[in-house]
Every structure is written in C-alpha cells, then in structure tokens.
Amino acid sequence: MATVSIRGVHKRYDDFHAVKGVSLEIKDKEFVVLVGPSGCGKTTTLRMVAGLETITEGTILIGDTVVNELPPMDRDIAMVFQNYALYPHMSVYDNMAFGLKMRKFDKAEIKRRVSEAADILGIKDHLHRKPRQLSGGQRQRVALGRAIVRNPQVFLFDEPLSNLDAKLRVQMRVELKKLHQRLGTTAVYVTHDQVEAMTLGDRVVVMKDGLIQQVGEPLELYNHPANKYVGGFIGSPAMNFADVTIAQNGSGLVASNSAMNIGVPEHLAAPLGPHVGRPATFGIRPEDLRLADGSEPAHHTFEAVVEVAEQLGSEILLDVSCGPSSMVASVDPTVRVKPGEKIRLAFNPHRAHFFDGKTEMAVRG
C-alpha cells in the first residue's frame, strides 16, 4: 500500500496537449476518483500512473519512488480495464494466475491466492471456464480478481463498470466499495459518471480540458463547487443556471435579468460587492427550489412557466422556463401543475450559488 503523488504532470501528443499540469497527492488507502467528460485527460493521467503512457513533463511517485522511467511491470500496480481485457485463450484460473506466474510465485502460493480471491469475488465455480463463457458481471469479477491476487500497492481502474448494464453497474459499484473497505489498497478510479464518482470516492477530482477543476470530498464538491463547471457536472439533475446582473438596491444587492429579480442572500452580499454592475451566473440545484407558498420573502422567489412535469413517484421534476433560462425544480409529489401554468418558485437562500460572469469561478461567502 502506498501514496501516489502526481506533480505538475503534462502529456503532449504531436498536436494535442492532453494533460496540462496536473498535481494531485493521493494518500495511503485512499479511493480517489477522476471524473470528467471524455477527452478531459483523466484516462491519460491514469495511464501515465500505470506506465502505459510516457510522461511529457512532471513527476509521478508511487510511495517514495519516482516511477517516470519505470516500466509498468516494476511499478507494483494492478489495473482493471473497461473491456476487462481478459486473456481469451486462458481459463479464469490462468487469467488470475498469470501475473503471479510472471513474478515466479510458487505453485502452492498461486493456488492459495487465486482461490482466496475467487472466494471473495464469488467466482469459485467458474475457475475452469473460459472468459467467453462468462456473463459481463462475472468477467468484471475475474478482472478484479486478477488485480487483487497480486496484492499490489495501487489499484488503477479505467471505467471498469461502463460496459455493464445499469442494474449490474449499481450492484458492482457497491461491491467495489466493499472490496476497497476490506483490502484498503490505495485506488485511483477513472469514470465519466458523476454518480459513480460521488458514491465511490473518498475524494473526487473533477477534470476538464486536461486541467483539474476541483478536488474534494463528494459532498464538498456538491455543496461548494469551485466553479460553474463543477456545479453543473456534479449532481443529477444538474444545477440550474441563470445569467444575471448584480446591482445595488438600498442596503442589499439584487441579481436580475429580464425574467427574475432576486435578492442576493446576506452571506454572499459582501463577496459579491465588487461584482456590482457586472454579469454573474446564479446557480441553484433543483432540490433547493420549491413552490412558493407565501411564507418566504418575495425577493427569494421568481416566476416561471411550467413546460413539462416529470412524475418520478418520490418527487416531481418540473421543467420550467424562466425568461431566457430553462430550469428544473424538484418539488413535492403532491403538487398539481399543468404545462403552460405560471408558477412562483422559491429558492433556499443558504444554498444559492453565484459564479463570476467571466472567470466562472464561484463567489463564496
């Protein structure tokens, strides 16, 4: 088990700068998830840790060892690939034993380790089958087994659940989490699915265009996104945004556009002071909106027109338009509204977010 330090790492291909200076300290036994859209450099970063891509610039350490020049076999890591990458001509047993055989473990020890891993993963009955005789979930387990038998310092996961169907994905997600709790091996996990990132990660790293946008615990990212991108990326349904202009109004500040005119919550008034007269983005999560009932101050409400009401049972998602911006509000399942109806939505002022109109960085209280 070990720490992983990624320090100022760049990756340039001939005409493409894939990773533009990523720095990240991963603690021992930590489960870190790299998340971002495709092409954001998350997989490239992982592959540089694995030794499958050369590092153009910067340093990567596993434990105390600089691994920049080490071949993958000498880094003491294990990697699970999206397409499982099981050796099709070998039985499940041989697939799991391959790494140990290459490292010249003796036969009895190989057997002990493989059957222990097979026990943990519940694939003991399939050890003599070939990969093509297994279902997707079983193949994924074999791929995991192949990683854990070696007892490596670091696990690397490259979108391991993406090829599974939705139900199995949820199930394997839980198993992965359990496995990590049981083994405690440092893990770096790459995914484009923010739900996976939130549920699995001790810490989540949001990446975009080869740069880290924010690093933090899942709830920290959710509650305090560092910028508009992270705000919109984390959470489902996504955060609503409305372009507004900040203006002085008596002792307080207001944020307004053609369709709304809302009071800036008190705790944000001071940091938003310098933004007066400038454009900003107001952000609010769907669950922080509700139908106004008159109990809230009028400046924490705005008017909207219902476009679609999606009944989910536990809640209703209202797709509304509010002037130029469309928003989603998650409201009580008892609410009855019709498309085209004009409603008043109230937002929770403590959970409102404002982002700089130009830099898109969050304005924090």
Place this chain on the structure above:
Amino acid sequence: MIEGAIWRRWVFFYIPLALFLIFLLFPFYWMLITTFRPDGELYRPWRAANYTPFWTWNPTLDHIKYLFRETMFATWLWNTMFIATASTIISLICGVLAGYALARLNFPFAGSLGTGIFITYLVPQTLLFIPLSEIIRNYKLGDTPWSLILTYPTFLIPFCTWLMMGYFKAVPKELEECARIDGASRWQAMLYIIIPVAIPGILSAGIFAFTLSWNEFIYALVFLSSPEQKTVPVGVVSELIRGDVFFWGPLMAGALLGSIPVAIAYSFFVEHYVSGLTGSVKG
C-alpha cells in the same frame, strides 16, 4: 433467405446457386473424370457414336500408375512439400514478427513502411524473376530446393506481414497492456498473450502461404532444371507435354494428386481461417 413463394426461391436462390456451383466445380470434375478415363476413350473423336465425354464405364488407374512408374512424380511431390513447408515457416516467422511490429510498436514511419511492404507484394513475379535469377546464380543455388525456399518469401513475407498486421490490429491493445502490468515484458506479452490469441490469423496466413508456394510456377520453372529437382506444377507440365503431344491422362492425374494436399490443409483448418479472415477476437 429469400422470402415469399417457392418459385421465387428457386428462381432467385437455388438455380443461380446451382449454376454458380456447376461453373465452379466443372474443371475439377473434368480433372477427376479424365484421370480415370482409359486412353481409348480419351482420344475418341467427338462424332463417334459411343462418345461419352462426361462419364466413363471403364475407369482405370493406368494414368496414376504411369505417373509414379514412368515419371518422378513422387519426388516432385516430396520436393513441393519440402519447399512449400520450409518457405511457409520462414515467411510466417518473419510475417508474424513484422506484422506485430508494424501494428503495435510506435516507431517513426511505421505506416509508410507497412505500405512499402505491401507494394513489394504488387511487383509481378514475371518481372522479379529476372534479377532474382541473377542472385540465385551468383550464390550458386540454381537447381536446388533452396533457390525456391529463399525466393518464395519475397512474395510470401509481404503477404503474411500484411495479413498479420491487420489481425494484430484487431486484438485489443488492453490485452497486452494488462499483461505488461501483470509483469510480462513486451516479448513475454507477445509470446504468451498476443500470439496465442492470434493463432487463427497465423493459421490462415500459413495456409495461404503454403498454397501460394505449392502452386507457384514461374520461379520453379526458371530456377530448377533437372527432373529430380522439380516441383509438381513444373514437373507435370514439362514432363507430360512433349512437343505438341499432351498426355492428358497423366497430366490430369498429376493435377488431381497435386491438389489433394492443399485441399486437406484447407479442410483441416477451415474454421480457423474463416475466423482468421474475419478477424474476430472475443474478449
């Protein structure tokens, strides 16, 4: 399958298929029937009352006996087998390694090198035998099996390389990466993972290479002169066509016996080479 009335099936499926099969198989049938037809029937004029071109009532093994007793057919068979096997093995080893390198190792000009190798395959043998015969003479290899074992790879290696390159490209890169992380060197990853996975491709390349060298004519005709060195295609043609006399019976018997090993090789590996050509690797 064709939908609809039965007549549609016949018109659009069975009849065209039958015509195609007849067209394709007739030469083989002709070869077979001529092999077993006695000379008396073979040279009977077509106007004769008992002329039966498509059948014989008096099958005979005379032509086959003639082939083995009066010509060196057995030696030719052995020569062809030896030369084809040796040149196939050489070409496969080179082709697999070169194909792997071109498909997997990122080195400068890999792409243009691959195209270059392919282009050498396109140079016609009817041109290439002229400089090659010079080389064969200088190395004093004329009239030995080595003159062919060493020249057949000039067209077999590009062929095998190209076929294997396509096959290796279809093998998921992750398999090899995973093996490398598992502790295999690049060489071990190739030996234990990539080559076993590519066996169907290697088999189909091998079968094609074997067939190409088995049937090769021009180099064998040019580089070999004494009867005991000849291969089947050259031997049969040069020893059984004397002047303007065609010994049709033994000729066809030679052709028939000469094609049997190739047919066996094909039928033996047929499943493998189909999957080798379609390049299916399932993870």
